Amino acid sequence: MSAPVDPGTLVPQLRAICGDDGVITDIAQRRTYESDGLTYHAAVPGVVVLPTTTAQVAEVVRLCAAHGVPFVPRGSGTGLSGGALPRPDGVLIVTSRMRRILEVDIAARCAVVEPGVINLDVTRAAAPHGYYYAPDPSSQQVCSVGGNVAENSGGAHCLKHGFTVNHVLGLEIVTPRGEIVELGGKASEAPGYDLIGAFIGSEGTLGIATKITVRLLRAPEKVRTLLAAFPGMDDGGRAVSAIIAAGVLPSAIEMMDALAIEAAEAAVRCGYPSGAGAVLIVELDGPAADVDAQFEEVAALCRAAGAFELRSASDPDERARIWKGRKSAFAAVGRISPAYIVQDGVVPRTALPEVLARIAELSARSGIRVANVFHAGDGNLHPLVLFDDSLPGAAERAAEVSGAILDLCIEHGGSITGEHGVGVDKACHMPEMFTPEDLETMAWLRAAFDPDGIANPEKLLPTPRLCGERPGVRTGVHPLVASGKAELF
Amino acid sequence: MSGEQGAMAGPGASASRRGGDPRAVLEEVRDAIPLRSGAGDDAVGGVVPALVAAPPDAAAVAKLLAVSARHGLTVVARGNGTKLDWGRPPRRCDLLVDTGALNRIEHASGDLVVRAEAGAGLAELDAVLARAGQRLVVDPVVPGSSLGGVVATGLSGPRRALYGPLRDLIIGMTVVRADGVTVRSGGAVVKNVAGYDLGKLHTGAFGTLGLITSVTLRLHPVPSAARHVWARTTDPATARGWILALLDSQTVPSAVEVDWPVEGPIWVQVLLEGAEDGIAARARDVADLLEGAEAAEEAPPGWGVLPGRAGDTLLKLTCAPPDLVAAVQTLRTATERAGVPVAVRGSAGAGVVHAAVPADADPVAVHGAVSAARAALPRGWLTVPRAGADLLAAGLDPWGEVPGLPLMRAVKDRFDPRNLLSPGRFVDGI
Numbered sequence: 001m002s003a004p005v006d007p008g009t010l011v012p013q014l015r016a017i018c019g020d021d022g023v024i025t026d027i028a029q030r031r032t033y034e035s036d037g038l039t040y041h042a043a044v045p046g047v048v049v050l051p052t053t054t055a056q057v058a059e060v061v062r063l064c065a066a067h068g069v070p071f072v073p074r075g076s077g078t079g080l081s082g083g084a085l086p087r088p089d090g091v092l093i094v095t096s097r098m099r100r101i102l103e104v105d106i107a108a109r110c111a112v113v114e115p116g117v118i119n120l121d122v123t124r125a126a127a128p129h130g131y132y133y134a135p136d137p138s139s140q141q142v143c144s145v146g147g148n149v150a151e152n153s154g155g156a157h158c159l160k161h162g163f164t165v166n167h168v169l170g171l172e173i174v175t176p177r178g179e180i181v182e183l184g185g186k187a188s189e190a191p192g193y194d195l196i197g198a199f200i201g202s203e204g205t206l207g208i209a210t211k212i213t214v215r216l217l218r219a220p221e222k223v224r225t226l227l228a229a230f231p232g233m234d235d236g237g238r239a240v241s242a243i244i245a246a247g248v249l250p251s252a253i254e255m256m257d258a259l260a261i262e263a264a265e266a267a268v269r270c271g272y273p274s275g276a277g278a279v280l281i282v283e284l285d286g287p288a289a290d291v292d293a294q295f296e297e298v299a300a301l302c303r304a305a306g307a308f309e310l311r312s313a314s315d316p317d318e319r320a321r322i323w324k325g326r327k328s329a330f331a332a333v334g335r336i337s338p339a340y341i342v343q344d345g346v347v348p349r350t351a352l353p354e355v356l357a358r359i360a361e362l363s364a365r366s367g368i369r370v371a372n373v374f375h376a377g378d379g380n381l382h383p384l385v386l387f388d389d390s391l392p393g394a395a396e397r398a399a400e401v402s403g404a405i406l407d408l409c410i411e412h413g414g415s416i417t418g419e420h421g422v423g424v425d426k427a428c429h430m431p432e433m434f435t436p437e438d439l440e441t442m443a444w445l446r447a448a449f450d451p452d453g454i455a456n457p458e459k460l461l462p463t464p465r466l467c468g469e470r471p472g473v474r475t476g477v478h479p480l481v482a483s484g485k486a487e488l489f
Numbered sequence: 490m491s492g493e494q495g496a497m498a499g500p501g502a503s504a505s506r507r508g509g510d511p512r513a514v515l516e517e518v519r520d521a522i523p524l525r526s527g528a529g530d531d532a533v534g535g536v537v538p539a540l541v542a543a544p545p546d547a548a549a550v551a552k553l554l555a556v557s558a559r560h561g562l563t564v565v566a567r568g569n570g571t572k573l574d575w576g577r578p579p580r581r582c583d584l585l586v587d588t589g590a591l592n593r594i595e596h597a598s599g600d601l602v603v604r605a606e607a608g609a610g611l612a613e614l615d616a617v618l619a620r621a622g623q624r625l626v627v628d629p630v631v632p633g634s635s636l637g638g639v640v641a642t643g644l645s646g647p648r649r650a651l652y653g654p655l656r657d658l659i660i661g662m663t664v665v666r667a668d669g670v671t672v673r674s675g676g677a678v679v680k681n682v683a684g685y686d687l688g689k690l691h692t693g694a695f696g697t698l699g700l701i702t703s704v705t706l707r708l709h710p711v712p713s714a715a716r717h718v719w720a721r722t723t724d725p726a727t728a729r730g731w732i733l734a735l736l737d738s739q740t741v742p743s744a745v746e747v748d749w750p751v752e753g754p755i756w757v758q759v760l761l762e763g764a765e766d767g768i769a770a771r772a773r774d775v776a777d778l779l780e781g782a783e784a785a786e787e788a789p790p791g792w793g794v795l796p797g798r799a800g801d802t803l804l805k806l807t808c809a810p811p812d813l814v815a816a817v818q819t820l821r822t823a824t825e826r827a828g829v830p831v832a833v834r835g836s837a838g839a840g841v842v843h844a845a846v847p848a849d850a851d852p853v854a855v856h857g858a859v860s861a862a863r864a865a866l867p868r869g870w871l872t873v874p875r876a877g878a879d880l881l882a883a884g885l886d887p888w889g890e891v892p893g894l895p896l897m898r899a900v901k902d903r904f905d906p907r908n909l910l911s912p913g914r915f916v917d918g919i
Contacts, residue, residue, distance in 0.1 A: 449899070
């Protein structure tokens with residue numbers, strides 16, 4: 001490998017590989033790729049390529065490797081941690097033209113797809129046969145399966161059905177050296193190290209998935225959804241604990257606080273019970289008899305915890321009405337605040353009441369409003385930190401509150417990210433969760449795949465350049481503003 | 490003598506004395522960690538370790554490995570020792586680390602999470618969890634296994650068909666690296682995407698990337714009712730039809746097993762779990778998909794354990810569920826031609842079954858049968874997790890051809906560049 005070159009000098013070769021229409025050099029067009037769903041971080045990519053085949057991806061990566069040029073993989077660009085933030089000195093490899101569903105094998109309960117295939121399209125292809133693809137991130141109408149693999153995406157129903165890593169049987173990847181490697185397939189447990197498990201969630205730092213074999217699940221016989229309104233968050237929290245303690249495993253348990261409800265009401269008139277300090281959405285799926293029995297149990301537990309109104313839905317339209325407020329919540333806060341930060345942290349479920357109380361204190365002390373929307377079943381918080389970006393210093397104060405919420409998660413034994421990923425956004429927070437030795441070991445894995453360090457550099461793991469000489473020790477505020485693409489969250 | 494020389498010892502090196510006298514080099518830890526000479530029943534796949542250490546806690550494991558690594562000693566971990574003859578024998582075993590004293594269990598019942606040390610037995614774990622009405626959905630395929638042992642061998646049982654394999658239940662892991670440094674990955678919460686999930690790499694790695702000292706796992710509530718339903722057929726096509734019909738049904742079986750003995754009919758066995766109210770109706774729905782179905786609350790004989798007898802040669806066949814019956818037939822054809830009996834049992838629902846061949850079968854014939862079956866099956870489908878010395882001497886490669894090997898080697902080279910951890914036990918001599 002020679003010294004890194006300007007990616008612009010590779011354009012003729014990139015055109016030869018991807019065709020003229022597969023290479024974007026125009027500055028205005030490149031600028032449309034300058035950020036992913038986390039718009040605060042932006043950088044115009046040196047060159048954008050849109051390959052259509054695995055062979056093209058491999059050739060592009062080999063070209064990058066030969067010239068020491070970094071590359072950044074990108075799917076639909078809906079990520080929320082800046083994982084697909086481009087590099088001016090690098091090539092952005094966009095998989096959105098690799099969008100074929102190659103096979104739907106119902107008997108083997110799997111589908112083989114290209115990385116640019118939209119998440120929901122997998123379910124659409126399987127639905128006529130009575131099957132579906134379980135991971136359902138909120139952005140599932142636009143996000144790509146390749147991006148889901150990079151981020152190990154979850155979704156509201158991962159409480160019961162798991163994350164992307166639990167639903168991928170096989171991968172074809174292009175390594176950072178441009179080699180095409182098949183891992184797994186329709187047969188599970190291929191001999192050797194579980195490189196599929198290591199690759200999923202690696203945020204584009206171990207290569208690019210070019211073909212993905214995903215598991216399909218049989219659609220449940222019955223799905224029922226319960227909306228329960230409580231006077232306060234404590235009451236809702238007690239209901240969640242009671243449901244778990246009773247041995248019920250719903251497919252989803254979602255919670256919203258008064259401010260989030262207010263926002264959703266303003267935006268989509270979801271018609272949640274008025275006067276609710278908290279609403280809980282509990283969804284059950286499975287054999288009809290099980291679902292009905294558990295539904296009655298959950299309803300009783302909610303009433304016992306203080307629920308003053310219960311609504312139940314068992315057909316898709318009714319369910320959609322219940323989910324409408326929840327699904328629109330992130331975008332909806334735009335109605336009650338000019339700007340906001342979406343945080344993503346996790347705490348052990350039993351720590352939820354304590355952490356929510358501490359967030360309320362933080363909010364009261366700082367005068368920064370925080371709306372809470374979260375996956376209560378697995379302790380995954382998405383506090384929305386609201387501020388007015390026209391006021392000087394407001395963004396910084398909001399960022400401080402957002403960062404303090406992450407500190408709370410770590411303090412309670414949780415995680416700095418449950419589903420949005422580390423990316424560029426939280427790389428400097430990694431040392432708060434892991435020791436230097438833990439991170440060194442992770443770097444070993446990265447180096448095994450990418451000895452030259454060209455695959456999505458400066459993402460996921462902290463670097464001195466990104467985080468200062470003492471990575472992770474925050475010396476100033478870390479202002480992040482997520483807005484504009486809220487409907488994708 | 491330099492320890493480094495020992496570390497360079499290649500395949501076929503004898504079992505001791507390449508890295509200096511292990512007893513002498515470990516003198517500095519003797520006060521804190523009980524040490525003794527290895528004996529015949531400590532053997533790892535026939536290789537008797539020079540020394541056996543029983544560190545009292547995880548910190549002692551780290552200390553032990555730091556010292557042993559400095560002197561280039563090779564290390565194998567042992568839990569309850571039920572699968573030490575799995576994989577290839579280590580090229581060398583200077584030090585066997587017995588994790589028996591690492592048996593602490595911290596059950597966070599409200600979070601449906603448990604953190605347990607590697608030496609904890611699955612049975613002990615189960616007893617603790619059951620008090621809170623919870624369970625770790627890991628079937629004891631090999632009775633008496635320790636948690637560390639099942640994780641290191643990546644062994645899952647019948648319920649994997651619904652709950653996923655063991656690796657899907659692991660949310661965090663603490664490992665002592667080859668250089669004796671203790672590191673963590675994952676965490677204590679189920680939903681977590683911070684950093685690489687290194688626990689996945691260690692699961693099923695046969696101790697070649699690190700010594701697992703504790704594992705954090707997600708738990709499930711114990712269902713209020715369970716029902717076993719099964720049927721028998723002598724026709725493989727019928728068995729295949731049943732399996733696919735069960736998987737295509739909405740009865741949500743926790744397990745769909747196949748038990749295909751040497752002689753006699755094929756058994757297709759279903760486990761249903763869930764609410765008491767619904768279990769009878771679901772059992773009827775399942776019975777309707779079979780012919781001559783029987784149902785009981787108790788499991789049918791042989792449920793959830795390996796086929797054959799202790800000490801048998803053990804094969805593992807993995808494929809997509811629709812291909813399973815044909816793949817087993819391919820294997821049986823190969824073994825019949827070689828005059829070797831084979832018994833098959835495992836998860837038809839997940840497409841992972843084990844096959845047992847008597848330990849005293851002619852090794853040349855068994856090797857021939859495995860080679861013939863491998864030639865007829867896609868690569869990676871047939872491995873031999875447990876093979877006796879004769880069979881290995883006959884030239885059998887227990888792991889067969891492994892896709893992705895260069896990447897696996899690259900990982901091993903980063904994690905254990907001197908090949909100190911279970912050298913040779915894993916794929917391609919890793």
